[in-house]
Amino acid sequence: MSEGQRQCGAGESDAGMLWDFWYPALRSNQLSGRKLRKAMLLEVPLAIGRDAHGKPFALRDVCPHRGMPLSYGEFDGECVECSYHGWKFEAHTGQCREIPSITSDSKLRPERIYAGAFPCEERDGYIWVYMTAPDSPRAEETPVPAPELPKFGARYSIAHLSAEMPVHVDHGVIGLMDPAHGPFVHQSWWWRSRRSIHEKQKQFEPIPAGFRMSAHAPSSNSLPYKILKLITGAPVTTTIDFTLPSYRFEQVRSGDLWFSSRAVVTPVRRDLCRLDFCAAWNVLRFFPVIGFILRVLGPRFIAQDTDTMTKQAEGLRSNPHLMLIDDADRPAKWYFQLKAAHLEAKRSGGTAPHPMEGPVTLRWRS
Ligand code: FES
Numbered sequence: 001m002s003e004g005q006r007q008c009g010a011g012e013s014d015a016g017m018l019w020d021f022w023y024p025a026l027r028s029n030q031l032s033g034r035k036l037r038k039a040m041l042l043e044v045p046l047a048i049g050r051d052a053h054g055k056p057f058a059l060r061d062v063c064p065h066r067g068m069p070l071s072y073g074e075f076d077g078e079c080v081e082c083s084y085h086g087w088k089f090e091a092h093t094g095q096c097r098e099i100p101s102i103t104s105d106s107k108l109r110p111e112r113i114y115a116g117a118f119p120c121e122e123r124d125g126y127i128w129v130y131m132t133a134p135d136s137p138r139a140e141e142t143p144v145p146a147p148e149l150p151k152f153g154a155r156y157s158i159a160h161l162s163a164e165m166p167v168h169v170d171h172g173v174i175g176l177m178d179p180a181h182g183p184f185v186h187q188s189w190w191w192r193s194r195r196s197i198h199e200k201q202k203q204f205e206p207i208p209a210g211f212r213m214s215a216h217a218p219s220s221n222s223l224p225y226k227i228l229k230l231i232t233g234a235p236v237t238t239t240i241d242f243t244l245p246s247y248r249f250e251q252v253r254s255g256d257l258w259f260s261s262r263a264v265v266t267p268v269r270r271d272l273c274r275l276d277f278c279a280a281w282n283v284l285r286f287f288p289v290i291g292f293i294l295r296v297l298g299p300r301f302i303a304q305d306t307d308t309m310t311k312q313a314e315g316l317r318s319n320p321h322l323m324l325i326d327d328a329d330r331p332a333k334w335y336f337q338l339k340a341a342h343l344e345a346k347r348s349g350g351t352a353p354h355p356m357e358g359p360v361t362l363r364w365r366s
Pocket residue numbers: 063064065066067068082083084085086087
């Protein structure tokens with residue numbers, strides 16, 4: 001079995017998804033008033049809402065009494081009331097506050113009963129949920145804050161795109177970092193043609209839990225970069241970071257102008273992931289050019305990837321041997337190595353060794 005296949009999670013009990021990380025569960029604008037919304041992350045059903053102060057919370061969408069999804073219940077701004085027998089749970093901690101059926105002399109202590117609750121934060125227009133591993137003790141301390149999209153000034157525009165991909169998160173991640181599919185999947189007049197394929201050389205360096213494509217002048221045959229250079233007259237540089245579990249940050253800068261984006265591949269189920277893409281920029285803020293590119297061309301670009309992965313999923317169903325080749329698939333190899341080192345460090349309580357010893361130059365044609 002190849003490395004890629006072995007590590008793509010099929011059949012493993014934990015399904016190859018990474019716990020103890022933040023993932024976007026919903027867009028902020030999907031949560032309003034006292035409505036409870038269903039979401040799913042790492043195959044965990046969630047009931048998500050906002051308390052009376054607007055602060056979001058995420059409960060496991062399963063009542064600890066008899067399993068009724070809590071999202072069918074009522075929410076009064078503080079507690080969620082299960083629709084089956086009326087047990088009430090505090091929204092942020094999941095602590096049971098009331099069991100209507102017990103009599104005053106009952107020995108049952110409702111406050112010792114908890115519905116599952118996950119840390120929840122709102123950032124960059126998303127409701128983020130920290131997916132605490134099932135075997136972790138109930139955490140009192142707050143984990144690291146949810147990742148924030150870097151912004152280089154107070155005034156900017158922001159846009160969001162998302163698309164579901166019917167593949168394991170590993171295939172979503174390596175599809176996102178794979179440079180070799182561009183000329184075949186993303187052929188279009190405004191991006192590139194198949195004829196534009198040429199040899200490239202990129203410098204990579206290790207960063208904590210990930211790797212960076214060092215600051216470089218971006219592909220000269222892409223129209224958006226040509227436009228940017230035309231506006232500022234200054235050189236354009238771009239830096240791309242990938243970090244576990246599945247975050248890709250890209251910054252393009254030219255003079256005072258900047259464009260910053262973050263793509264997260266969110267594991268929903270073992271056979272389904274979602275790409276959540278968010279971008280902020282101050283380039284041509286008063287002309288809707290970038291907004292147009294993102295809102296109109298962005299979905300087409302992403303659809304090219306999702307269509308490809310939908311077709312790929314058909315091939316993956318027969319559990320084939322897979323190959324990762326140098327140098328174009330080297331980032332994918334690093335991803336699997338980073339992930340394996342992270343899991344091993346969690347198991348052993350040690351620190352994860354980095355698969356890269358130092359800066360590396362990769363060469364490929366795309
Ligand atoms: S199932 Fe929720 S109160 Fe009984």
